[in-house]
Amino acid sequence: MKILATMPGKSSPLDIMPPLLLKQCADVFSPVIARLANLSFTQGLFTQRYKLAQVLSLLKKPGLDRAMLANYRPISNLSTVSKLLERLALQQLRPHLLSSSNFDTHQSAYRAGHSTETALLEAFNRVFSATSNKKLTVLVGLDISSAFDTTDHNILLCWLNGEFGVTGTALAWLQSYISNHSQFVKLGRHSSAPVSCTSGVPQGSVLSLFCLLPTLH
Numbered sequence: 001m002k003i004l005a006t007m008p009g010k011s012s013p014l015d016i017m018p019p020l021l022l023k024q025c026a027d028v029f030s031p032v033i034a035r036l037a038n039l040s041f042t043q044g045l046f047t048q049r050y051k052l053a054q055v056l057s058l059l060k061k062p063g064l065d066r067a068m069l070a071n072y073r074p075i076s077n078l079s080t081v082s083k084l085l086e087r088l089a090l091q092q093l094r095p096h097l098l099s100s101s102n103f104d105t106h107q108s109a110y111r112a113g114h115s116t117e118t119a120l121l122e123a124f125n126r127v128f129s130a131t132s133n134k135k136l137t138v139l140v141g142l143d144i145s146s147a148f149d150t151t152d153h154n155i156l157l158c159w160l161n162g163e164f165g166v167t168g169t170a171l172a173w174l175q176s177y178i179s180n181h182s183q184f185v186k187l188g189r190h191s192s193a194p195v196s197c198t199s200g201v202p203q204g205s206v207l208s209l210f211c212l213l214p215t216l217h
Contacts, residue, residue: 001030
Protein backbone atom coordinates (compact mmCIF):
# COMPACT_ATOMS: atom_id res chain seq x y z
CA MET A 1 0.00 0.00 0.00
CA LYS A 2 2.82 2.41 0.88
CA ILE A 3 4.69 1.74 -2.35
CA LEU A 4 1.56 2.21 -4.45
CA ALA A 5 0.87 5.50 -2.66
CA THR A 6 4.34 6.88 -3.41
CA MET A 7 4.63 5.38 -6.89
CA PRO A 8 5.17 7.91 -9.71
CA GLY A 9 2.22 8.36 -12.04
CA LYS A 10 4.37 7.80 -15.14
CA SER A 11 3.09 4.91 -17.22
CA SER A 12 4.93 2.43 -19.43
CA PRO A 13 3.95 1.38 -22.96
CA LEU A 14 4.01 -2.20 -21.64
CA ASP A 15 1.41 -1.55 -18.92
CA ILE A 16 -1.91 -3.37 -19.17
CA MET A 17 -3.53 -0.75 -16.95
CA PRO A 18 -2.43 2.81 -16.09
CA PRO A 19 -0.54 3.37 -12.79
CA LEU A 20 -3.19 5.94 -11.80
CA LEU A 21 -5.75 3.14 -11.64
CA LEU A 22 -3.42 1.07 -9.43
CA LYS A 23 -3.01 4.03 -7.08
CA GLN A 24 -6.71 4.88 -6.93
CA CYS A 25 -7.70 1.25 -6.32
CA ALA A 26 -4.75 0.34 -4.09
CA ASP A 27 -6.98 -1.45 -1.59
CA VAL A 28 -8.01 -3.85 -4.39
CA PHE A 29 -4.68 -4.34 -6.16
CA SER A 30 -2.24 -4.33 -3.25
CA PRO A 31 -3.24 -7.82 -1.96
CA VAL A 32 -2.91 -9.21 -5.50
CA ILE A 33 0.54 -7.68 -6.00
CA ALA A 34 1.60 -8.77 -2.51
CA ARG A 35 0.54 -12.33 -3.32
CA LEU A 36 2.49 -12.21 -6.58
CA ALA A 37 5.57 -10.84 -4.77
CA ASN A 38 5.43 -13.47 -2.02
CA LEU A 39 5.21 -16.28 -4.57
CA SER A 40 8.11 -14.78 -6.51
CA PHE A 41 10.35 -14.39 -3.43
CA THR A 42 9.60 -17.79 -1.86
CA GLN A 43 10.16 -19.63 -5.15
CA GLY A 44 13.22 -17.59 -6.13
CA LEU A 45 11.74 -16.75 -9.53
CA PHE A 46 11.10 -13.47 -11.33
CA THR A 47 8.19 -13.74 -13.78
CA GLN A 48 9.39 -14.05 -17.38
CA ARG A 49 6.52 -11.84 -18.57
CA TYR A 50 8.13 -8.85 -16.84
CA LYS A 51 11.54 -9.29 -18.46
CA LEU A 52 10.66 -7.51 -21.69
CA ALA A 53 11.69 -3.87 -22.07
CA GLN A 54 10.84 -1.25 -24.66
CA VAL A 55 13.95 0.86 -25.24
CA LEU A 56 13.66 4.60 -25.69
CA SER A 57 16.78 6.32 -27.05
CA LEU A 58 17.41 9.81 -25.69
CA LEU A 59 20.18 12.24 -26.57
CA LYS A 60 22.75 12.41 -23.77
CA LYS A 61 23.00 16.19 -24.14
CA PRO A 62 21.07 18.80 -26.16
CA GLY A 63 22.75 19.78 -29.39
CA LEU A 64 24.58 16.48 -30.02
CA ASP A 65 24.66 15.03 -33.51
CA ARG A 66 21.47 12.97 -33.87
CA ALA A 67 23.07 10.87 -36.62
CA MET A 68 25.63 9.33 -34.23
CA LEU A 69 24.30 6.37 -32.26
CA ALA A 70 26.94 6.86 -29.55
CA ASN A 71 25.25 10.13 -28.58
CA TYR A 72 22.11 8.33 -27.38
CA ARG A 73 21.35 6.86 -23.96
CA PRO A 74 19.04 3.82 -24.00
CA ILE A 75 16.32 3.92 -21.35
CA SER A 76 14.43 0.71 -20.69
CA ASN A 77 10.69 1.14 -20.22
CA LEU A 78 9.53 -1.68 -17.97
CA SER A 79 6.04 -2.52 -16.81
CA THR A 80 4.84 -0.83 -13.62
CA VAL A 81 4.12 -4.12 -11.86
CA SER A 82 7.68 -5.31 -12.47
CA LYS A 83 8.99 -2.13 -10.86
CA LEU A 84 6.71 -2.71 -7.87
CA LEU A 85 8.24 -6.16 -7.43
CA GLU A 86 11.72 -4.65 -7.73
CA ARG A 87 10.95 -2.07 -5.05
CA LEU A 88 9.71 -4.76 -2.68
CA ALA A 89 12.89 -6.77 -3.29
CA LEU A 90 15.07 -3.70 -2.83
CA GLN A 91 13.46 -2.91 0.53
CA GLN A 92 14.62 -6.29 1.80
CA LEU A 93 18.01 -6.34 0.07
CA ARG A 94 19.23 -2.80 0.78
CA PRO A 95 19.32 -3.05 4.64
CA HIS A 96 21.41 -6.22 4.31
CA LEU A 97 23.89 -4.53 1.95
CA LEU A 98 24.14 -1.38 4.07
CA SER A 99 24.82 -3.41 7.22
CA SER A 100 27.69 -5.32 5.59
CA SER A 101 31.26 -4.49 6.59
CA ASN A 102 32.12 -4.56 2.88
CA PHE A 103 29.85 -1.64 2.14
CA ASP A 104 31.77 1.51 1.16
CA THR A 105 30.62 4.26 3.51
CA HIS A 106 32.01 6.90 1.13
CA GLN A 107 29.62 5.97 -1.67
CA SER A 108 27.45 8.91 -2.71
CA ALA A 109 25.51 7.48 -5.66
CA TYR A 110 22.16 5.76 -5.21
CA ARG A 111 21.93 6.42 -1.47
CA ALA A 112 19.35 8.43 0.39
CA GLY A 113 20.78 11.78 1.49
CA HIS A 114 23.76 11.44 -0.84
CA SER A 115 24.46 12.85 -4.28
CA THR A 116 27.16 14.27 -6.53
CA GLU A 117 27.23 17.21 -4.11
CA THR A 118 28.28 15.06 -1.15
CA ALA A 119 30.90 13.35 -3.35
CA LEU A 120 32.38 16.74 -4.31
CA LEU A 121 32.35 17.91 -0.70
CA GLU A 122 34.23 14.79 0.35
CA ALA A 123 36.82 15.28 -2.41
CA PHE A 124 37.30 18.99 -1.65
CA ASN A 125 37.60 18.28 2.07
CA ARG A 126 40.39 15.78 1.46
CA VAL A 127 42.21 18.16 -0.91
CA PHE A 128 41.96 21.10 1.51
CA SER A 129 43.04 18.92 4.45
CA ALA A 130 46.06 17.69 2.50
CA THR A 131 46.94 21.26 1.50
CA SER A 132 46.74 22.41 5.12
CA ASN A 133 49.13 19.63 6.07
CA LYS A 134 51.46 20.58 3.19
CA LYS A 135 50.85 17.32 1.34
CA LEU A 136 50.42 16.71 -2.37
CA THR A 137 47.11 15.51 -3.80
CA VAL A 138 46.59 13.32 -6.85
CA LEU A 139 43.04 12.82 -8.11
CA VAL A 140 42.28 10.02 -10.56
CA GLY A 141 38.86 9.94 -12.22
CA LEU A 142 37.52 6.90 -14.05
CA ASP A 143 34.50 6.90 -16.33
CA ILE A 144 33.10 3.38 -16.78
CA SER A 145 31.64 3.32 -20.28
CA SER A 146 28.31 1.49 -20.69
CA ALA A 147 28.47 0.15 -17.14
CA PHE A 148 24.82 -0.91 -17.20
CA ASP A 149 25.16 -2.79 -20.49
CA THR A 150 28.44 -4.67 -20.06
CA THR A 151 28.14 -6.16 -16.58
CA ASP A 152 28.78 -9.91 -16.59
CA HIS A 153 25.95 -11.72 -14.79
CA ASN A 154 28.23 -14.35 -13.22
CA ILE A 155 30.55 -11.68 -11.81
CA LEU A 156 27.54 -9.79 -10.46
CA LEU A 157 26.17 -12.86 -8.67
CA CYS A 158 29.60 -13.95 -7.37
CA TRP A 159 30.13 -10.46 -5.94
CA LEU A 160 26.80 -10.54 -4.14
CA ASN A 161 27.50 -14.01 -2.80
CA GLY A 162 31.14 -13.58 -1.84
CA GLU A 163 31.22 -9.96 -0.65
CA PHE A 164 27.75 -9.57 0.82
CA GLY A 165 26.73 -13.11 1.73
CA VAL A 166 23.59 -13.27 -0.40
CA THR A 167 22.73 -16.97 -0.66
CA GLY A 168 19.90 -19.45 -1.11
CA THR A 169 16.54 -18.31 -2.40
CA ALA A 170 17.56 -14.64 -2.38
CA LEU A 171 20.50 -15.33 -4.70
CA ALA A 172 18.32 -17.57 -6.88
CA TRP A 173 15.77 -14.75 -7.19
CA LEU A 174 18.43 -12.25 -8.23
CA GLN A 175 19.81 -14.72 -10.77
CA SER A 176 16.32 -15.19 -12.16
CA TYR A 177 15.80 -11.42 -12.21
CA ILE A 178 18.91 -10.52 -14.23
CA SER A 179 18.81 -13.46 -16.68
CA ASN A 180 16.79 -14.00 -19.86
CA HIS A 181 15.88 -10.35 -20.38
CA SER A 182 14.94 -9.14 -23.85
CA GLN A 183 14.35 -5.72 -25.33
CA PHE A 184 13.15 -4.00 -28.46
CA VAL A 185 13.34 -0.47 -29.84
CA LYS A 186 10.25 1.40 -30.97
CA LEU A 187 10.30 4.55 -33.08
CA GLY A 188 6.89 5.92 -33.95
CA ARG A 189 4.81 3.05 -35.31
CA HIS A 190 7.84 0.86 -36.06
CA SER A 191 9.30 -1.70 -33.65
CA SER A 192 12.38 -3.87 -33.90
CA ALA A 193 12.38 -7.59 -33.16
CA PRO A 194 13.12 -8.46 -29.49
CA VAL A 195 16.78 -9.20 -28.76
CA SER A 196 18.08 -11.20 -25.80
CA CYS A 197 20.28 -9.40 -23.26
CA THR A 198 23.17 -11.69 -22.33
CA SER A 199 24.88 -9.13 -20.09
CA GLY A 200 24.07 -6.02 -18.13
CA VAL A 201 20.97 -4.98 -16.23
CA PRO A 202 18.05 -2.86 -17.50
CA GLN A 203 18.89 0.84 -17.38
CA GLY A 204 15.74 2.33 -15.96
CA SER A 205 14.91 -0.46 -13.53
CA VAL A 206 14.67 0.03 -9.78
CA LEU A 207 17.14 -2.77 -9.09
CA SER A 208 19.88 -1.17 -11.15
CA LEU A 209 23.51 -2.22 -11.13
CA PHE A 210 24.52 0.37 -8.55
CA CYS A 211 21.61 -0.48 -6.26
CA LEU A 212 22.67 -4.11 -6.25
CA LEU A 213 26.38 -3.46 -5.88
CA PRO A 214 26.98 -0.36 -3.75
CA THR A 215 30.77 -0.72 -3.88
CA LEU A 216 31.35 -1.94 -7.44
CA HIS A 217 32.11 1.54 -8.76
